[in-house]
Amino acid sequence: MPRLFIAVPISKTSKEIIVKNVLQNPVVKMPDIRWISENNLHITLKFLGEVPIRKVQLLKEIVQKSGLSHDSFKIQLKDSGVFPNKRTPRVLWIGIQPPDALCRLQNDLEKLAFDQGFEKENRPFQPHLTLGRLSDNGHEIAIESLDTVIQTVKEIHFPPFVVDQIQLIESTLTPQGPLYHTIYSQNLKNMLISVQNN
Numbered sequence: 546m547p548r549l550f551i552a553v554p555i556s557k558t559s560k561e562i563i564v565k566n567v568l569q570n571p572v573v574k575m576p577d578i579r580w581i582s583e584n585n586l587h588i589t590l591k592f593l594g595e596v597p598i599r600k601v602q603l604l605k606e607i608v609q610k611s612g613l614s615h616d617s618f619k620i621q622l623k624d625s626g627v628f629p630n631k632r633t634p635r636v637l638w639i640g641i642q643p644p645d646a647l648c649r650l651q652n653d654l655e656k657l658a659f660d661q662g663f664e665k666e667n668r669p670f671q672p673h674l675t676l677g678r679l680s681d682n683g684h685e686i687a688i689e690s691l692d693t694v695i696q697t698v699k700e701i702h703f704p705p706f707v708v709d710q711i712q713l714i715e716s717t718l719t720p721q722g723p724l725y726h727t728i729y730s731q732n733l734k735n736m737l738i739s740v741q742n743n
Contacts, residue, residue: 587714
């Protein structure tokens with residue numbers, strides 16, 4: 546069964562800034578962080594897990610319906626932190642501002658998926674981009690080093706960009722890390738108000 550999630554892409558410019566200021570920055574290197582590769586950076590709206598082949602078409606229809614019901618909108622990557630907390634950090638994230646339109650889109654997707662028999666996410670949606678995952682190697686994470694990483698990311702300026710597409714993505718797990726393949730994408734409404742996402 547394919548392992549699927551629904552997401553929105555980030556701009557090419559935002560990816561380039563992350564690569565330059567984070568992925569290639571020696572200041573933020575920590576052995577405990579497994580960084581997300583440039584090609585895998587995205588904003589997850591709903592993780593579905595393994596889905597029977599017969600339901601994939603249904604998910605495409607859900608993504609299409611949701612996309613046609615929402616206007617494109619601007620967001621900006623801003624702020625940083627960890628989930629669930631600094632004592633047991635597992636995910637390093639960048640925040641999303643303003644989150645309102647993204648939350649409405651996610652909420653609509655969640656309802657449409659639930660109505661079609663997909664499991665509802667019990668945790669409240671927290672709009673973010675996952676930047677890295679912290680490994681539990683049996684020793685305590687160096688909090689001071691983690692604070693340096695978070696502060697460095699907080700100080701990065703990201704220009705706003707337009708969200709004008711939703712994607713249904715398949716994740717294939719490999720020893721080198723997950724490989725993502727977009728199997729369906731749907732443009733949001735009012736594409737004319739969009740600017741080029743450079």
